[in-house]
Amino acid sequence: MRQLLTGNDAAAEAVKLSRVQVIAAYPITPQTSIAESLSDLVSKRKLDARYMRVESETSALACLIGASMAGARAFTATSSQGLALMHELLHWASGARLPIVLINVNRSMASPWSLGTDHIDSLSQRDTGWLQFYCEKAQEVLDTVIIAFRLAEKLLLPVMILSDGFYLSHFVEPVSIPNQKQVDRFLPERKTRYRLNPKDPHTFGGGVSGLIFAKLKKDMQKRMEEAKGVFQSLSEEFESIFGRKYAAVEPYLTEDAEIVLITIGTITGTARAFVDQARQEGKKVGFLKMKMFRPFPEEEARQALKGGKRIVVLDRNISFGAEGIFSQELKAALYGMDPKPEVIDVIAGLGGLDVTPEGLRDLCQKVLRGEIRSGKPYWMGVEG
Amino acid sequence: MKRVVIEEELLSSGHFACPGCGETLAFRHVLKAIGRKVAVITTAGCGSVVDGYWPLSASKVPFFHCSFGTAAATAAGLKAGLEMIGDRRTTVLAWAGDGGTFDIGFQSLSGAAERNEDILYCCYDNEAYMNTGIQRSSATPKGSWTTTTPIQNLKEEPKKDIDAILAAHRIPYLATASLAFPEDLARKVKKAKTIKGTRFIHLLIPCPPGWRFQPDLTIKLSRLAVESRAFPLYEVEYGMRYQFSPMPEKIPVKEYIRVQGRFSHLSKKQIEVIQREIDTRWEELVDRAH
Secondary structure (H helix, E strand, O other), rough: OEEEEHHHHHHHHHHOOOOOOOEEOOOOOHHHHHHHHHHHHHHOOOOEEEEEEEOHHHHHHHHHHHHHOOOOOOOEOOHHHHHOOOOHHHHHHHHHOOOOEEEEOOOOOOOOOOOOOOOHHHHHOOOOOOOOEOOOOOHHHHHHHHHHHHHHHHHHOOEEEEEEOOOOOOEEEEEEEEOOOHHHHHHHOOOOOOOOOOOOOOOOOOOOHHHHHHHHHHHHHHHHHHHHHHHHHHHHHHHHHOOOOOOOEEOOOOOOOOOEEOOOOHHHHHHHHHHHHHOOOOOOEEEEOOOOEEEOOOHHHHHHOOOOOEEEEOOOOOOOOOHHHHHHHHHHHHHHOOOOOOOEEEEEHHHOOOOOHHHHHHHHHHHHHHOOOOOOEEEOOOOO | OOOOOOOOOOOOOOOOOOOHHHHHHHHHHHHHOOOOOOOEOOOOHHHHHHOOOOOOOOOOOOOOEEEOOOOHHHHHHHHHHHHOOOOOOEEEEEEHHHHHHHOOOOHHHHHHHHHOOEEEEEEOOOOOOOOOOOOOOOOOOOOOOOOOOOOHHOOOOOOOHHHHHHHOOOOOOOEEEEEHHHHHHHHHHHHHHOOOOOOEEEOOOOOOHOOOOOOOHHHHHHHHHHOOOOOOOOOEEOOEEEOOOOOOOOOOOOOHHOOHHHHHOHHHHHHHHHHHHHHHHHHHHHHHHH
């Protein structure tokens, strides 16, 4: 069934299809319509879940930690300040190895206020032990939620799905909605070996020695590394049922490209339009869409970017005092490659600043003319 | 007399508590009153540390350590999760100290109470951050020494009236309870267990190292706190129906204060001020109960 849905509608639809059992949410723009849709679904008994209308994002995630410890499937959605408020509990959830799924509708961090999108909110949570997947389309949001629960429950690690505020959360797109039977086949009921159960009492999360602590963290890292392969095989299984395929990274016309743009989130759609037009004009440009950020798809990136390419990273974020975070991570991943790639970092679209196909054309021309080089990040649209 | 405390121990010996610890004793009483069908959420605090280090745990019931400020929310989520997987009978107990209740966990608790989440919340109140080494909390009484309220800069503000605040949320059940009256304590826990919605039990917990007294005086101090009306025993239903527990004869508060090193610097005059404040609060409480 195909319907016109916003990214937020698609998210709510996916939560319903995933038969989530406990939802806790706190309103924040531009996430709010997910929380509203889910409340509506639960109230109309279209989704058999407990909906907890909590007093803060901290409590939202705390509720899910409790619910997930009971063995229930749990979900929340948030944005920006809300995600920052959850920070302590993001660590808690991953450390307790709880397969919670969260959608963060990316929005810039105050101060000053801005409702526009950028990825500083989610990238600031890089080291919390959550998998991170960035989405380009509403369909991708829906599909990623369903895959995420399966992935989280297999790895016992929480998953964060990222959706660009307004550009994705509020724009309407045609979305194919899978039927419930197919989803149930792909995503069966959650099974738990250990949970808070009076019939099988255990203590969870108490004090441990440094050695045990380090071992547990090493195990989290091991599972993170395994996540790449697990995601790939789940994507293949998903494709066999639903006909749509996702990958950690997706190269588009990169083979012969003189410039490869690195795109994250909705900028990918803009890059698609730009590259298609530029190719018609005979310009050798392509892009690499990065869907997976944690774990970081090093091997996949090296494979896609071999041959000493000129790489322009469109970082919708900045790590103040350094550069864009995707640029840093890519440089580390590509270190030692021969021939050596050139990595140019571009800070693009902070606070929802529009990144257009024309803007990308102008950017690539400047790169080809040698006006923009690697080194310090180039601030697109805010030159000078 | 009818036995109200069951035989089965749900808290083992070998835990990490200090000698004379009131918290551990209270936890033992509370678990016994609830029975095995319980799941416990605890925050950072003495109750978290005392349970033991991996792979040992003193409690024989499911036990989860949550973040400092989120006992009530985590417990509420646990209850919701248990119900969704078909377990409607397990009592979810949030076990938190005064720091985790009066201070950092206050918002989470107020939110859960306002939503009338189906949890039993017990606050073991030892009137300061004892686990980190005796720092002032909003549960610390006026005039008390702590490491962050040294005698040159004593706490001048009265203890936060958490019970009045919780009662104002109109929760179905609230009670104060004391280690010196274990039958009364157990009765209140058992009663709370049968009620649906947010239930709050406030336990005053004497702390030998924090209050500066000998470990064999824990029960005596618990009794003096009740007798002096520094910690009256009562129940409140729906924030309106106040009911006193059987109270012993009233004694001057100086008898309670003088046995504690944390008040040893107080002058006669200062104790008289505290006495007047306790009298006023007691009269207010009596008014509310009538």
